[in-house]
Amino acid sequence: MKKLIVLIGVLILFPLLASGEDFLGAPVIPGGKTVDKTDVRLELNLPMSHDEVVSFYREALKDFENIKFREWRDATYIEDDGKMPWHSITISKGGGDKTKVVILKDNWTWIIGTLVLRYVAVFGVLMLVFLGMALSGSIISRSVKKKEKAG
Numbered sequence: 001m002k003k004l005i006v007l008i009g010v011l012i013l014f015p016l017l018a019s020g021e022d023f024l025g026a027p028v029i030p031g032g033k034t035v036d037k038t039d040v041r042l043e044l045n046l047p048m049s050h051d052e053v054v055s056f057y058r059e060a061l062k063d064f065e066n067i068k069f070r071e072w073r074d075a076t077y078i079e080d081d082g083k084m085p086w087h088s089i090t091i092s093k094g095g096g097d098k099t100k101v102v103i104l105k106d107n108w109t110w111i112i113g114t115l116v117l118r119y120v121a122v123f124g125v126l127m128l129v130f131l132g133m134a135l136s137g138s139i140i141s142r143s144v145k146k147k148e149k150a151g
Helices: 004-012 014-018 050-060 107-151
Strands: 033-039 041-046 067-071 076-079 086-092 100-107
Touching: 041 076, 050 076, 050 100
Parallel strands: none
Antiparallel strands: 033 041, 041 100, 067 076, 076 086, 086 100
């Protein structure tokens, strides 16, 4: 019941919270203790439960198309696959009434790494297809040669 009341309170107070601070265009819940802040990373501890923080971000990011929420065992991972300046928001689980939130800036390392991985994967699949075709071609040509010699 207590969580429900707090959740309703967060949703009612959302317009006040949404006009607060942001980091690289990603909304930041006010009232948290900043642990680490650089140009590419913001880490803070919030005096809220994991579900309350996730509800805030679901509401704050509902109008964006390329946002994906992923539920992991230890955290909820929010990723932007679009053109926002931030790449991900990680909301840790298991902190009780305290929740750790990490917002990371989009970077070229991740983008180039993804492209290289895709290139290598496509090249690998094409090599497997080529080897399969070469092997089956050699087996077929041997059997045809044996038939011609026998016939």
